[in-house]
Amino acid sequence: MDERALDALEFEFVRGEIAKCAQTSVGRARASGMAPFAERADAEDELARLDEAVRMLYRVGAPPFAGIESLEDAVKRAQRGGTLSADEANRLARCIAGMRAMRQFVERAQEAGDFPRLAGTVAPMADLRRTEQEIRQVVDEEGQVIDHASPALLRLRDEKRRREGEIRAALDRLLRTQAKYLQEPVIAMRGEHYCLPVRVEHKGQVPGIVRDVSSSGSTVFIEPRAIVELSERVREIEVMEEREVERLLYQLAAAVAQVADDFLQNLGVAAEMDFVFAKAAYARRIDGKRPQLTDGVWRLHGARHPKLDRDAVPIDVELGDPFRLLIITGPNTGGKTVTLKTIGLLTLMAMSGLFLPTKRESDIGFCRHVFVDIGDEQSIEQNLSTFSSHMRRIIHMLARVTPDSLVLLDELGAGTDPAEGSALAVAILDELTSAGARVVATTHYAELKGYAFRNPAAENASMEFDVETLRPTYRLLMGVPGRSNALAIAERLGMPKKILERARSHVAESDIHVEELIGKLEAASREAERLRDEAERALREARDQAADLARQKAAWEHAKESLRTEALREARDVVERARREADDVIREIRSLRDRTGVKDHELVELRKRLEAAEPGEKRAAPTRRAQAEVRPGQRVRVLSLGQKGDVVEVAQDGKAAVVQLGAMRMKVDARDLEVVGEVQPTAAPSVARFRGTKDVRMELDVRGETVDDAISRIDKYLDDAVVAGISRVVIIHGKGTGALRNAVRRYLRQHPHVKSSEAAGPGEGGDGATVVHVRT
Template identity: 60%
Template sequence: MLERSLRALEFEYIQEQIAQFAMSSLGKSAALQMQPFANQAEAESELGAVDECLRCILRAGAPPFGGITDITSDLRRAQVGGTLSADRLLAVAQLIHGGRAFRQYVERSTELIELVHLPRLLERMVDARRTEQEIRSAIDDDGQVLDNASPTLHRLRGERRRAEGEVKTVLDRLLRSNQKLLQEPIVAMRGSYFCLAVRVEHKNQIRGIVRDVSSSGSTVYIEPQAVVDISNKVREIELLEEREIERILLELSQVVAAVAEELRVNVDVLQTVDRWFAKAAYAKATGAKRPTLTDGVWRLYGARHPQLNRDAVPVHVTLGESFRLLIVTGPNTGGKTVTLKTIGLLTLMAMSGCFLPTERESEIGFCSDIFVDIGDEQSIEQSLSTFSSHMKNIIQMLSNVRRDSLVLLDELGAGTDPAEGSALAIAILNRLSAVGCRVIATTHYAELKGYAFQNDAAMNASMEFDVESLRPTYRLLVGVPGRSNALAIASRLGLPQDILDEARVHVAETDVHVEALIGKLEEARREAELAQREAEEEREATERLRRAWEEKSQRLDADAEAVRTRARTEATALVERAQQESEKIIQELRSMRTTAGVKDHHLVELRKSLEGLVPEQQPARRGKSAKSKPKLTVGSRVRVISLGQKGDIVDVSSDGSAATVQLGLMRMKVGAGDLEVLQEKREEQTVRHTRQGMAKDIRMELDVRGETAEDALLRIDKYLDDAVVTGLARVVIIHGKGTGALRNAIRRHLQHHPQVKSSVPGSQGEGGDGATVVTVRV
């Protein structure tokens, strides 16, 4: 990316803004050195990483970066054998600790949101915990070497403290015994020497070395000889202590040198993640949205220049889809240059992996270069005029521009004769159009308005101007060329009418027609916008009514279904109670059947009649596609839709419009529209179904293994009744072998059962002696 373009679009402002959100010197340095990425994949990866960091901030809070500093120079010094100071060694330990704390933060965040970029980057980091522990064991949090850093240092510091204690004791004794000789009973420090303030006339009465004299000459500062000897010993110990500290620091520096390469990787990782989080924090603070990078198409929705506050008029613009050249016209101070810089700067930001200050997610075309010609760069030193400086820049631009470039031209062709300037501007636009790059150019030349109509790849745009208030609105109107407005403004300001009329005479007739046409276009645009707003309001009102109707309909359906469900539940409960009572009665009648002469199949019919009264839990609804007059035949199985009950047709009217249905013990006449045919009549079972009603399907065998004889016999009786009703002539009862008690009881019972023709043990394939094959009377 050309340095001139970055400077012209003030990209440095974005770098500084993001640097303010960095949490370490590493991140600040990375933000200030931020540049657009060379390829689209890298920029998209950066945007994805920033998006992850923004979600981490919103869900898990800001990451821990405390204590992390740039230790690159320290690592380099350690690798060449240099000795690091205690505070720089502490910085190394703090970076190791900070990296571990950040890794834990990412692990916690992974439990809340799905992360990809952060965990992948952290895989490169090395946890040099042992190096940190060695440094911490020798250096405290204030950057001072601890006494326990080595046994020798511990001994030397103990000796030094004892010697300093002796100095204090000697001085206290001398102060007490020589008070009459002293100017003041205090210990005065002269440099690193402990001295007594002795009156000048008594200086020979105290043995020692004169270290200083007061300005008046009345006081002599003497270091007592007893203290001199001890102080010399202290200084010797201090020299040994310094050498020991130097040895300890060198040893720790060598430890750091051993892991310098791994730590350099940690530094790079932490610098990268701090840059990501700085961009995410900037996006959160400014309400920026994540852009989508495209192949040469710009769709900006409500874009604002980052240096303007949120009260600024947003820019809505598209480029590269149906047109590649956008010609923007309008009055001075109307916002043309700001619009140009906004589009260029936001493109740089998106290509650098930054979120954009837009009202909603926008699209940015990724480009290889951005060429910019904005502002007046005339040079007195080089004797270049405004026009010459622009031409020099454009000439360089034309020699390097490519198809995937973005070109921003402010006041194209300005600074020279209007006729020649407009002709030159058209020629430059033709060359750029032939290359196929994307171009946004601002101009005052009316000729360029016509150029946009002649070139299919170009589109007019203008900055709106309110003639009534004589103020620009700063709105970009794509598709509408700008008007001069000079005569209208002069008229509003009070210029005499005769002068205005004369001025209009000198205006070319074609220009008058063009201005009138543009005025009609603007009026039509305003009417279209008004109609669109009204249509949007109507649509929203209609949508609200539709949602209200749907909610009301759903509530009604739910209430109706609840009523139906409650009714079915109550009906089922009533029938179940009736069935329970009937089962008791049937059991009593069965026990008396030999004396009362009651037939089993009569009892079964009674029970089936009660079962047929149980309504289904989810009756089928009548659909629009259902036949209004189903084919009704005697013996067919049907459902009475209004009752939700099943029955059999026993009679059909001559015209087929109604049928008599047997519902258990009850018969009723039902219209054909209220019937749903479930099963067509089967010839061989028509009479049986009509006489006995439809019985439920049963299996060919009954398994009673593990049951008591009494329970098994009751189940067998019911099973044989069902077999008679459904017409099963041969069934198998599985009882198992076991001790033989259950088998013998069942076979004895079957020998005298009225529904059994014969019963024999099962064959080898039917269970052998563990089963009994029964032939039923049907």
């Protein structure tokens, strides 16, 4: 990968952000050295592993990395035959324990979830618990060699403590007996010697060795002769103790040297895991989405540059299918360079196995090379020097470009004569597209807009500019070339009309038509985007409703099966009790059959009839009972609909009847009717009456009401419908903005009186009404 491309696209910024998320020095080192993968398969494997890390991060958190640090120098020194300090041995033990805890965390998470790649990453780690135990037998967690590290060390330290106790006792005794000769009753240390501060005029009264004199000369520090021999013995013990400690640490270094390769391997795995979870933490911070790597096709949806916050205007970009060249035009400071850098940096991130700051999953073309020419035109250098540097970079690209390359060119052809610059830009673009590379170029040249129209492998795009506010919107419009807007901006700023008219007279008529056409394309693009957003919202709502209906249906099926099973069990219990009672009765009748005259075959027939009443898993549908004669004016129930209505008319042969069901009148087979009562003389066709209750209409109109008022009326209306025995009603809410409709339907889905609901048919109001099936 071209290092200049990494620098120009600010890849170092992403490295630094991921390094901030790492928890160990070895993980930060891996992040600082991150680079795009050379092979697509490696990048896809890393994306899959990062996907597992993100899921683990959300489910159970990140593995622990406490104690893990870079100790390669100490281990390699031990491998070469050197020794370790007590502090280094302690840090090695902590590092081994930390790596083991990390591995165990991942293995437990794998048992509870699906993280095969992460589990595979830690699988090669060696178990170094024995080495850790060997270290802890010598060095404690404070980095000190413990007394029981060896019998010799314990003996030396016990003797040292005993000798030091004797010295303190002798000094305490001298402080009491020689107090009158002392400057003050304290013990002073001079180097390794315990001394008494004696007044200079009494130095002959305290036998011992003068070790120091105060700066004023009034005090001499004398090591009493009584403790000289004891102090010398303590120093001898300390030398032997130091040698024993060195021996023990050298033994530890030898033990570490035996597992040096395993330790370094484990340390490499720990660095890799910390690096992966640092990338996962960064992905969560930027709300990153997993990209899909493709063969030379880019489809970015709502992409943002990682340096920009989430309020930045996202861009949608396509490249590679069907066009390989994208020419972006637009005003200065409109976002062309940022768009160019966003495409390039997100490509490098995807090739490095990173999630991208996009609105949804996007496609990134995997490429072997990324060539970038992004310069600062506001340079203090002369134009010739700027143009020359651009040309040198482009010449370098042309010599190395391949079909699997991405080329990003900022202000192509700038810095020289416009006519020559645009001609040179066209020739360069021809050469790059003929080589098969994917190219994104920004420009101010109007000639390149026409070039994109003529070239089937090219496409125009522009950064939107609001002429009303004279500000860029930073939105990228695909398929629309940018307008110059110079005359419009001058007019908005107050340029005199006669000057503007004179300027327009110098503009070719064809250019004016092109500007008008571009304006219409921009308006059409904005309208299409608005309609697309509305369609996406409608699709999401429809999917949510479908999922909700599926859940309700599943719950209903489960409840129905539970009720059926319970009813079947209760019926069997009833029949079983009846059978036992019948058997008792039959036995009694048989004992008396001589007197009663009951025959055996009659008893058998009774038993068969009883067994036939027993419920089973599958029962034949019961035959419809004979219906009473239907006549006009009767209140009936349509069995197939579960709806009550009034008989308006009966056919001459009596086989069919016309029934008024609310606002609907329909012809029904007489066998599908059940007489439930007589219609009251004053009842209206669209109103149902039931056992003297108040009138309940078959529909309720809440159009124009607020959500709270409508919900209150619907709740009372459903209560009245249940009391009246109405099983099907219609709620009319209108279409409007959809707010009232959505609120009503959400409320109906959770209402206890509602079995189900759906949008009304074309004859009942369509999407402006909702049909409700009531539990009666």
